[in-house]
Amino acid sequence: MKLGEALADRADGTRRVEQLRGRITANARFQEGETPAEDAGALLDELDEVLGRLETLIRRINRTNAAVEVPGVGTLTDALARRDVLRMRHAAVTAAADAAAGSGRGHAVRQLRSELKMLAALPVADLRGRADGLARELRELDVLIQRTNWEADLRE
Known part of the structure; x- marks a missing residue:
């Protein structure tokens, strides 16, 4: 993978984190007798996965930036x-x-x-x-x- 591709993936991952954050916030509370539109717990699990991949990608980008002339x-x-x-x-x-x-x-x-x-x-x-x-x-x-x-x- 080229560094440029990784940077694009990082931007996508960052956008995905913000989307998930908004969806988690929107579904963290709901009115008694109603059902939330989405499962906030499942969204949190998905957020953890995305953040884990993002952290690995950022580490690799930083290592590349420090080594490439x-x-x-x-x-x-x-x-x-x-x-x-x-x-x-x-x-x-x-x-x-x-x-x-x-x-x-x-x-x-x-x-x-x-x-x-x-x-x-x-x-x-x-x-x-x-x-x-x-x-x-x-x-x-x-x-x-x-x-x-x-x-x-x-x-x-």
Whole structure:
């Protein structure tokens, strides 16, 4: 099994857990004289099975991420950490550029000439350029990660 397949299975397993959780909650209590739509105990047993398979899958994914190399980055774990930080950095730089440009919430436009003029404390164009560079770097890294996910075999 390829790592990409395992990641898709993990997402399916996580969705299944949430569905079962909702069904268990909906059937955990019922009115006297009525019958619940589903057996909450059987649903709990099914949840335990799904969670057991999910735990095994997550362990294998984590072992694979720690062992597989991404060219020019390090391990897949390193690449994932880099991607997370790039996303945070891009969001922060974009927010700074928006704030300096006066866009977004809480940035009113001057209505009268007598009102105080708001000035940008940061170079908006430079920040936009930096955000574009970060977005490009993020896209390139994401492509490397996705390629690796579909080329790497899942570890035991």
